[in-house]
Amino acid sequence: xxxxxxxxxxxxxxxxxxxxxxxVTIQIALLSMAIGITxxxxxxxxxxxxxxxxxxxxxxxxxxxxxxxxxxxxxxxHFGLGGFGIHLSPYLSLLIGIAFNxxxxxxxxxxxxxxxxxETQTRAARSLGMSQGQxxxxxxxxxxxxxxxxxxxxxxxxxxxxxxxxxxxxxxTDLFGVTKALTDxxxxxxxxxxxxxxxxxxxxxxxxxSARLLAARLFRY
Amino acid sequence: xxxxxxxxxIALAASLATTAQADKLDDIIASGTLRCAVVxxxxxxxxxxxxxxxxxFDVDYCSxxxxxxxxxxxxxxxxxxxxxxALMSGSVDVAVASTSDTLERxxxxxxxxxxxxxxxxxxxxxxxxxxxxxxxxxxxVGATAGTYEAIWLEEQVKSWGAGEFRPxxxxxxxxxxLSQGQLDATVSTMEVAQANVKTGNFPGIQIVDKAPxxxxxxxxxxxxxxxxxxxxxxxxxxQQVRTGxxxxxxxxxxxxxxxxxxxxxxxxx
Numbered sequence: 001x002x003x004x005x006x007x008x009x010x011x012x013x014x015x016x017x018x019x020x021x022x023x024v025t026i027q028i029a030l031l032s033m034a035i036g037i038t039x040x041x042x043x044x045x046x047x048x049x050x051x052x053x054x055x056x057x058x059x060x061x062x063x064x065x066x067x068x069x070x071x072x073x074x075x076x077x078h079f080g081l082g083g084f085g086i087h088l089s090p091y092l093s094l095l096i097g098i099a100f101n102x103x104x105x106x107x108x109x110x111x112x113x114x115x116x117x118x119e120t121q122t123r124a125a126r127s128l129g130m131s132q133g134q135x136x137x138x139x140x141x142x143x144x145x146x147x148x149x150x151x152x153x154x155x156x157x158x159x160x161x162x163x164x165x166x167x168x169x170x171x172x173t174d175l176f177g178v179t180k181a182l183t184d185x186x187x188x189x190x191x192x193x194x195x196x197x198x199x200x201x202x203x204x205x206x207x208x209x210s211a212r213l214l215a216a217r218l219f220r221y
Numbered sequence: 222x223x224x225x226x227x228x229x230x231i232a233l234a235a236s237l238a239t240t241a242q243a244d245k246l247d248d249i250i251a252s253g254t255l256r257c258a259v260v261x262x263x264x265x266x267x268x269x270x271x272x273x274x275x276x277x278f279d280v281d282y283c284s285x286x287x288x289x290x291x292x293x294x295x296x297x298x299x300x301x302x303x304x305x306x307a308l309m310s311g312s313v314d315v316a317v318a319s320t321s322d323t324l325e326r327x328x329x330x331x332x333x334x335x336x337x338x339x340x341x342x343x344x345x346x347x348x349x350x351x352x353x354x355x356x357x358x359x360x361x362v363g364a365t366a367g368t369y370e371a372i373w374l375e376e377q378v379k380s381w382g383a384g385e386f387r388p389x390x391x392x393x394x395x396x397x398x399l400s401q402g403q404l405d406a407t408v409s410t411m412e413v414a415q416a417n418v419k420t421g422n423f424p425g426i427q428i429v430d431k432a433p434x435x436x437x438x439x440x441x442x443x444x445x446x447x448x449x450x451x452x453x454x455x456x457x458x459x460q461q462v463r464t465g466x467x468x469x470x471x472x473x474x475x476x477x478x479x480x481x482x483x484x485x486x487x488x489x490x
Contacts, residue, residue, distance in 0.1 A: 007328075079401070082398065082401040082402075085401075087401070087403045167366070170389045170390075170394075177388075180367075180388075181375075184367035185326075186325050190309070
């Protein structure tokens with residue numbers, strides 16, 4: 001039997017604090033995506049380079065990022081590196097952990113997108129006098145990013161939700177961290193978590209809807 | 222559509238919650254079992270022995286309470302943050318889980334009179350050069366999220382206007398971070414601090430001072446409106462002290478010496 005009297009006033013009074021937390025969550029997600037996309041493009045280039053060492057690095061990264069829990073990745077950035085004397089703040093640990101995860105998933109998205117671009121385009125570009133690098137950056141990469149635009153927004157949503165894992169590295173300024181601190185203090189778990197869930201929902205919904213509208217505008221053929 | 226279903230669910234839960242008014246004390250006696258939420262990564266209050274059975278001060282205290290009610294005890298393991306959801310969802314009847322009796326929490330749950338009191342210690346990493354409680358000022362400090370000492374320490378950091386507070390999820394992470402040098406100092410109960418320094422799992426840490434805070438009085442908790450049960454628990458705690466059982470449990474789990482006084486001079490309750 002669920003035996004609980006909901007009292008919302010205390011929780012609503014903390015809304016400004018929670019919205020500040022939401023802003024930190026959005027910041028971390030945006031930064032981690034910017035870093036993640038950059039690294040994912042590098043990993044994609046590494047994998048196409050034909051160099052054994054570089055493609056090995058890229059494959060290992062993708063394998064670890066995709067096949068271990070994000071919680072573990074974030075924990076290892078903080079406590080794993082901490083064991084070697086590299087001390088990162090909770091904010092940086094969380095940011096790097098999510099960026100690491102993003103890069104792995106996005107690299108796989110990019111690989112799928114590349115499969116959709118005919119090899120003949122590269123050859124045509126080369127025959128026009130472009131170098132291998134020019135052909136990739138001017139012809140292939142723009143299409144790759146276009147094809148993987150919606151998967152990228154999925155990863156953005158995932159990044160927003162992953163910020164809640166920051167609690168394991170003592171992160172207390174993001175939305176989930178702020179919410180947890182409030183519930184520890186007041187024991188009003190259900191009210192605060194319900195509000196946090198609504199905020200998370202609104203943020204991710206805004207992202208997916210605006211991405212879809214943006215895609216419809218940008219990618220008309 | 223999805224939103225309206227979710228809102229409907231919350232409204233339904235809220236309306237169900239306000240109609241249930243059975244007396245928990247009668248329910249427990251009728252059911253023949255007392256289900257206690259106990260935190261089992263908090264030695265010496267709660268932990269597990271080599272064969273994975275729950276042991277500790279709080280576990281014995283739950284058994285005593287069950288015996289007083291004439292029912293069987295059942296220990297349900299929870300973490301500190303999960304105590305309240307466990308209570309609210311009805312998966313436990315009471316929490317015997319070293320819950321600090323703050324006024325803010327009393328707005329949500331019902332507290333008995335205190336059944337134990339902790340002294341808190343300042344534990345610092347040797348590298349930090351901290352030698353007393355004042356030395357923490359402006360440093361990176363942390364504690365286990367959701368505990369009395371964490372709430373106190375966070376307030377301290379706010380009042381310093383410098384330094385940083387980090388709430389880790391469990392005791393082990395706090396001491397790991399301290400041992401690695403990610404934290405300069407932590408505040409934890411004297412019992413936990415001594416146990417962790419003694420194990421040698423966390424090199425480079427030492428107890429440097431008592432924390433300058435009011436002793437952490439902890440109480441049994443149940444639902445706020447269960448006055449019958451709260452009244453029973455108050456009397457039970459009183460009897461535990463009266464009969465010498467409190468001192469006996471202290472000796473068994475904490476060690477030699479006098480257990481902390483549970484009365485405050487100059488005031489009732």
